[in-house]
Amino acid sequence: xxxxxxxxxxxxxxxxxxxxxxxxxxxxxxxxxxxxxxxxxxxxxxxxxxxxxxxxxxxxxxxxxxxxxxxxxxxxxxxxxxxxxxxxxxxxxxxxxxxxxxxxxxxxxxxxxxxxxxxxxxxxxxxxxxxxxxxxxxxxxxxxxxxxxxxxxxxxxxxxxxxxxxxxxxxxxxxxxxxxxxxxxxxxxxxxxxxxxxxxxxxxxxxxxxxxxxxxxxxxxxxxxxxxxxxxxxxxxxxxxxxxxxxxxxxxxxxxxxxxxxxxxxxxxxxxxxxxxxxxxxxxxxxxxxxxxxxxxxxxxxxxxxxxxxxxxxxxxxxxxxxxxxxxxxxxxxxxxxxxxxxxxxxxxxxxxxx
Amino acid sequence: xxxxxxxxxxxxxxxxxxxxxxxxxxxxxxxxxxxxxxxxxxxxxxxxxxxxxxxxxxxxxxxxxxxxxxxxxxxxxxxxxxxxxxxxxxxxxxxxxxxxxxxxxxxxxxxxxxxxxxxxxxxxxxxxxxxxxxxxxxxxxxxxxxxxxxxxxxxxxxxxxxxxxxxxxxxxxxxxxxxxxxxxxxxxxxxxxxxxxxxxxxxxxxxxxxxxxxxxxxxxxxxxxxxxxxxxxxxxxxxxxxxxxxxxxxxxxxxxxxxxxxxxxxxxxxxxxxxxxxxxxxxxxxxxxxxxxxxxxxxxxxxxxxxxxxxxxxxxxxxxxxxxxxxxxxxxxxxxxxxxxxxxxxxxxxxxxxx
Ligand SMILES: CC(C)[C@H](C(=O)O)[C@@H](O)C(=O)O
Ligand SMILES: CC(C)[C@H](C(=O)O)[C@@H](O)C(=O)O
Numbered sequence: 001x002x003x004x005x006x007x008x009x010x011x012x013x014x015x016x017x018x019x020x021x022x023x024x025x026x027x028x029x030x031x032x033x034x035x036x037x038x039x040x041x042x043x044x045x046x047x048x049x050x051x052x053x054x055x056x057x058x059x060x061x062x063x064x065x066x067x068x069x070x071x072x073x074x075x076x077x078x079x080x081x082x083x084x085x086x087x088x089x090x091x092x093x094x095x096x097x098x099x100x101x102x103x104x105x106x107x108x109x110x111x112x113x114x115x116x117x118x119x120x121x122x123x124x125x126x127x128x129x130x131x132x133x134x135x136x137x138x139x140x141x142x143x144x145x146x147x148x149x150x151x152x153x154x155x156x157x158x159x160x161x162x163x164x165x166x167x168x169x170x171x172x173x174x175x176x177x178x179x180x181x182x183x184x185x186x187x188x189x190x191x192x193x194x195x196x197x198x199x200x201x202x203x204x205x206x207x208x209x210x211x212x213x214x215x216x217x218x219x220x221x222x223x224x225x226x227x228x229x230x231x232x233x234x235x236x237x238x239x240x241x242x243x244x245x246x247x248x249x250x251x252x253x254x255x256x257x258x259x260x261x262x263x264x265x266x267x268x269x270x271x272x273x274x275x276x277x278x279x280x281x282x283x284x285x286x287x288x289x290x291x292x293x294x295x296x297x298x299x300x301x302x303x304x305x306x307x308x309x310x311x312x313x314x315x316x317x318x319x320x321x322x323x324x325x326x327x328x329x330x331x332x333x334x335x336x337x338x339x340x341x342x343x344x345x346x347x348x349x350x351x352x353x354x355x
Numbered sequence: 356x357x358x359x360x361x362x363x364x365x366x367x368x369x370x371x372x373x374x375x376x377x378x379x380x381x382x383x384x385x386x387x388x389x390x391x392x393x394x395x396x397x398x399x400x401x402x403x404x405x406x407x408x409x410x411x412x413x414x415x416x417x418x419x420x421x422x423x424x425x426x427x428x429x430x431x432x433x434x435x436x437x438x439x440x441x442x443x444x445x446x447x448x449x450x451x452x453x454x455x456x457x458x459x460x461x462x463x464x465x466x467x468x469x470x471x472x473x474x475x476x477x478x479x480x481x482x483x484x485x486x487x488x489x490x491x492x493x494x495x496x497x498x499x500x501x502x503x504x505x506x507x508x509x510x511x512x513x514x515x516x517x518x519x520x521x522x523x524x525x526x527x528x529x530x531x532x533x534x535x536x537x538x539x540x541x542x543x544x545x546x547x548x549x550x551x552x553x554x555x556x557x558x559x560x561x562x563x564x565x566x567x568x569x570x571x572x573x574x575x576x577x578x579x580x581x582x583x584x585x586x587x588x589x590x591x592x593x594x595x596x597x598x599x600x601x602x603x604x605x606x607x608x609x610x611x612x613x614x615x616x617x618x619x620x621x622x623x624x625x626x627x628x629x630x631x632x633x634x635x636x637x638x639x640x641x642x643x644x645x646x647x648x649x650x651x652x653x654x655x656x657x658x659x660x661x662x663x664x665x666x667x668x669x670x671x672x673x674x675x676x677x678x679x680x681x682x683x684x685x686x687x688x689x690x691x692x693x694x695x696x697x698x699x700x701x702x703x704x705x706x707x708x709x710x
Contacts, residue, residue, distance in 0.1 A: 153517075162506070163505065223605055
C-alpha cells in the first residue's frame with residue numbers, strides 16, 4: 001500500500017526546510033520499506049497568489065482530499081500579501097474544510113539544546129499542547145460599523161460549540177490517560193472572558209467525569225503563561241482553545257530553546273479527510289533566503305506524519321536521529337539558532353544519514 | 356491639600372499585603388509631608404458577597420467617585436464565588452465605570468531577584484506593558500444558544516472602538532516617546548484573528564504618523580510571548596488589547612522572577628474619575644492565610660499611586676526602598692518566592708523602615 005502525500009513548501013523558509021523534511025521522510029521510508037508517493041504543489045503560497053490573485057486554485061478541495069496526508073512548510077509573506085489574506089486563504093481553510101480539529105503540539109526539551117530558562121535539563125520539559133483547531137476565537141463572523149469615522153466599532157465573535165469543544169476535550173483526556181502522569185491542564189480565562197470561558201470550564205468538568213483517573217487542573221491563561229516559564233515541569237497535557245493553544249504552543253517551544261524545532265499535527269482523527277503536518281514556526285521573512293533555518297520542526301513533523309500513517313517505528317527512527325545529531329552537538333552541522341554555524345542543509349543531511 | 360484614598364483589601368492575600376502597602380504609603384507620606392486620608396472598605400470582596408449576596412453596595416459608584424484614588428488588594432475566592440461573578444462584580448466594574456482605560460504595568464528585573472531566564476541581569480529587562488482596560492475581548496455581549504443540548508453554541512463578541520483604541524495607542528506612543536529608546540511594540544494577531552486585529556494594526560500605523568520619532572514594530576501574540584522569554588531586552592513599551600495585555604503583563608513579570616512584585620495602575624488620565632492601583636497578582640488561594648505573600652506588588656502600586664497624585668519624589672523613595680532591601684538580600688527578611696524565609700510583614704516592615 002502506497003501512501004500519497006501532498007507536499008506544499010509554501011513561503012519563505014518553508015521552501016528551505018521542506019527539502020530537508022522530505023529527505024528525512026524518504027530516508028525513513030527506505031529503511032522501513034514504506035511506499036510513499038510525494039506530489040509537490042506550488043499553491044498555498046504568496047508566490048502563487050502573485051501569479052493567480054488567490055492563494056489556492058478553485059478545485060483545491062477535490063485535489064487535496066484524495067491524499068493520505070498533507071506535508072506543509074510555512075505560509076505568509078506580508079510584503080506582498082497581508083497575513084490575514086494569505087493565512088485565511090490557505091492553512092486556515094485546510095484546517096477548517098478538512099475538519100482537522102485537533103492541533104497536537106509536543107513540547108520537549110531536547111538533548112544538546114540550551115533552554116533560555118535557567119537550570120532546565122532534558123526531561124524537565126515534556127508535555128503536549130492539544131489545541132482546538134477549527135472554531136473559537138478564529139472566527140469569520142463580525143465586521144466594521146461606522147467605518148472610517150470617529151464612531152467606528154469593530155466586532156469579532158468567538159464561537160464555541162459543544163460539538164467542537166467536547167471532541168477536543170475528549171482527545172486531550174484520552175491522551176492524558178495514556179501517559180504515565182495522567183495529568184491534564186485546562187487553559188481558561190473564565191474570570192475575565194466571562195461568557196465563553198466559564199462554559200469551557202463546565203465542559204472540561206463534565207468530560208472529566210468519564211476519566212476519573214486523570215488529574216485535572218486549570219489556570220487562567222495569564223498565569224498559565226507565567227507558569228510555563230516558572231514551572232514548565234508541572235505540565236503533561238495542556239488543552240486549550242484555538243487562540244490560547246496558539247499562544248501556548250509558541251511559548252512552550254520557546255522555553256525549550258527555539259521554536260525552530262517544534263512540530264505540529266493538524267489531525268482529522270476520523271480519517272474522513274487528510275491530516276496536515278507542519279512546523280510550528282512561520283515563514284520567517286527575517287531569515288528567509290539565507291539557508292540557515294532550523295529544519296528540525298519540519299523533520300519532526302514528518303515523524304508525526306509517519307506515526308499518523310501507522311508507522312510507529314519509522315517515526316521513532318526520525319526522532320532518534322535528530323536527537324542523536326543534537327546530542328553530538330557538532331557546531332559545523334547545527335544551525336545558528338541552536339548555537340551552530342551550519343546550514344539548513346548540513347543539519348538536514350546529518351539527520352537523514354543518521355536515519 | 357489632603358488626598359482621599361479608598362483602601363480595599365479584597366480577598367485572600369489581598370488582605371495580607373494591603374497592610375504592608377499602607378505601611379509603606381504612610382511612611383512616604385510622613386517623610387515628604389503629604390496629607391493622606393485613608394478610608395477602608397470591606398466591599399468588593401467575596402466575604403462581602405457571602406454576607407450581602409453581591410460584591411458591592413448599590414451606591415458604590417457614588418461612594419467611590421469622591422475619592423482621589425482607589426488602593427486595591429486582590430479579589431477572587433472561587434471556593435465561595437465563581438471568578439466571573441466576583442470579578443465582573445468588582446474590579447472589572449471599577450475599570451469600566453470609572454473609565455480607567457489605561458492599565459499600565461512596569462516589568463523590570465530588580466536587583467537581588469533571580470530571573471527564571473538564564474543569564475539575565477537587572478537592566479536587561481525593563482519595559483512597560485500598556486494594556487487597553489475597558490473593552491476588546493472583555494465584553495459582556497454574547498450568550499448561549501440551544502443550552503444543554505448537543506447543538507449548544509456559545510458566542511462572545513470582542514468589541515473594539517476607534518475611541519477606545521486610539522486613546523490607549525496615544526498613551527503608549529507618548530510613553531514611548533518619553534523614554535530614551537523610543538520604541539513601541541504592538542501585540543497583534545492579525546493573521547488569525549482576522550477581523551479585529553488587522554483593524555488594530557491599521558490604527559497603530561495611523562497613530563504612528565503623529566510620532567515619527569518612535570520606532571514601531573509588531574509581533575503576533577504567539578511569537579511575542581516566545582520573544583518575551585527569548586529576547587526580553589528587545590522591549591521598551593508594549594501596547595496591547597485587553598486580553599493580550601493581560602497575558603503579557605503576567606508573563607513579563609514571571610520573566611523577572613516573580614509576579615509577586617508586579618504593580619499596576621488602572622488610570623483614568625483625564626482625572627474625571629479616581630484611578631485604581633493594585634498588584635498584578637491575584638488573591639492566591641493556594642498560599643493565602645500563611646502570611647508569606649510578597650508585599651512588593653502592593654507596595655510598588657502605592658508608589659505608582661503617589662506618582663499619579665503628583666508626588667514624584669515620594670514615589671521614587673518607595674521604589675528606592677524596596678530596591679535597597681532586595682539588594683541587601685537578607686534571607687530572614689525576604690519572602691519565600693524570592694528565596695527568603697521571612698514573611699509578608701518582615702519584608703513590608705523592612706521596606707517601610709528604609710523609606
Ligand atoms: C482577575 C482578572 C479578571 C484580571 C484581568 O484579567 O484583568 C487580572 O488577571 C488582571 O490582570 O488584572
Ligand atoms: C499563521 C497563523 C495563522 C497560525 C495560527 O495562528 O494558527 C500559526 O501561528 C500557527 O500556530 O499555526
